[in-house]
Structure formats: structure tokens, C-alpha cells
Amino acid sequence: MPRLDHIRAKLNAKLTPTRIRVVDDSGRHIGHAGARPGGETHFIVEIASPAFAGLSRVARQRLVYGILAEEFAAGLHALALTTLTPEEDAQRPV
């Protein structure tokens, strides 16, 4: 299973998101620090979940990083993360 699917499955299971978008962005980082020949190192993740309510930005991202700790240990290098509550997500300019 590609890492993208692992990431989405783990976040879906733990955060019950109202919206989730995971994009493998590794191709744009080829040759950069942290890039690997096999790719799957850099992802864009946008999640709206009630689990983020009342949490600071740092706490929200730590929550996501904690859920994905195994992926980081296995070569995941960086995420571009957007973490919103469902209410914040609804107010987001499209």
C-alpha cells in the first residue's frame, strides 16, 4: 500500500475528519535534503476534524505527527499541514 494510503487511513481512523486531502508532493523535492530515490517523503495534508477544537496550532500538529510517528520513523520527511476544526473549515475562503 502506498504511504499516501497509510497516512490517510491512520488519520481517518484517529481523527474522524469531516474533510481530508492528502497529496504526495515528493516529486517537487527530488534532490532536496530528505528526498529519497523511492519518493514518498513529502506530503501535503489538509484535515478538518472536531478533534482539533480547543487545541493550539502546535498541539494540533503534534497530534497529527503523533499519529504518523511510524511513518516518520520509516522515511517520511516532511508534511505541509493545514489543521482546521470543521467550523474553521466552513469559513475558509474558497
Added chain:
Amino acid sequence: MNTQTENNPAFQRIRGDVEKNDVVLFMKGTPVFPQCGFSAAVVQVLTQLGVKFKGVNVLEDPEIRDGIKRFSDWPTIPQLYVKGEFVGGCDIVREMYETGELNELLTTRGVAVQPQG
């Protein structure tokens, strides 16, 4: 923090850096030559705000590169500290800059800002 981490030499150096300098950016490369797009983005924000900061190049120092991730409980670089407090990585810094919160945080902590342009 337990005794083991208190005595960790990397942690002691990191603690020294974030206590001695108002604003510290743990980054890949240097402020003049960032070697990662995320680090470059944070340098750009700090430059826009006209903030003096110390850049710590983690690529030059494996002990710090590994240590800062455990020190902050944060798996990625860059990492920004203001007055000894962890602020966040690239996404958070950029977002706080756009909403004006970063400027406000620096000002309330007594760090001089001189927004450019």
C-alpha cells in the same frame, strides 16, 4: 523532562541557544543560504518582519539535528523559538505571519520588529 534528557549534551546546547537568544531558528542551511524550501520560507518571514535571529544549521551538526526533534517533540525542521518558547514550524510561522499574530507575539515578548516595505 526526566533526568536522562536533562543531562543530554545536545539538549543542554539547545537550551543554551534558546535561552541566550531572543529568536532562534533551527534550520537547514544558513539564513543567507537556506538549503530547504521550508527553512527558506521562515527566513523570508523573519526578514520581512525585520527581526534579528540566530540561525542554527542542523545539517552541520547531527547531534543537534536529532536532538532538536526530541527536545521540541516535533519531527521536522525548521523550528522557531522565541524567548525560549517553541512557536512552530514552517506552516505555523507562515500562518501566524499572515494573520499578524507573529508580529504581535514578538512585540509582546519585547522583541524588536521593523517590518520591511
